[in-house]
Amino acid sequence: MFQLEPLSSADNDKTDSYQRLLEQVKSLTLNEPNMIANLANISSLLFWQLKEVNWAGFYLSEGDQLVLGPFQGKPACIRIPVGKGVCGIAAATGEVQRVANVHQFAGHIACDTHTNSEIVLPLKKQGEIQAVLDIDSPVLDRFDEQDQKGLLAIASYMESLI
Structure with a gap:
């Protein structure tokens, strides 16, 4: 179905690579209304396409x-409390959290001790946080x-799926 060619974190210009990745996300989710199925496929795609990644997935909002x-x-x-850790801060602020060194992030929640950097993107529907995309x-x-x-372009598209 897809030619899996991992994106290198060392590429000078990743614009084309991320555009292709967004097209793959759109293709995977075309005509599929089930949110969980879409999130499962997208997390797999990101995990296998992005180089030097040891975790890719979603946390879904449920109350606090x-x-x-x-x-x-x-x-x-x-479970992660909103406002705690990198994911919780992204959910509380509604802003992308890009952390170069998680060991220097106050309140970091270490689910995997091998993780050293992280990016978390909030996904909103009608202004409310529905989920976060977490990549370690x-x-x-x-x-x-x-x-x-x-990743913001992908997250923006994904907001239409939740």
Whole structure:
């Protein structure tokens, strides 16, 4: 179905790679109304397409907590309070959290001790946080501005799926 060619974190210009990734996300979700199925496929696609990633998945909003949703990687924390850890801060503020070194992030929740950097993107519907997309890496400072921009385009599209 897809030619899996992982995106390198070292590419100078990742714009085209993220555009292709967005097209793959759209293709995977075309005519599929089930949110969980879509999130499962997207987490798998991101895990296998992004180089130097050890976890990719979703936490879904449930009251004042985020609850583990579809993901790829090692078992993870099941519940995260909104406002705690990188995911909880993203949910509380509604802003992308790009952390170069999670060990220097006050209140970081270590689900996997091998994770060194992280990016978390909130997904909103009618202004309300519905979920967060969480991507972890064992590499320090793995995610740059180009990654954030490319992943924001994917997150923006995904907001139509939730």
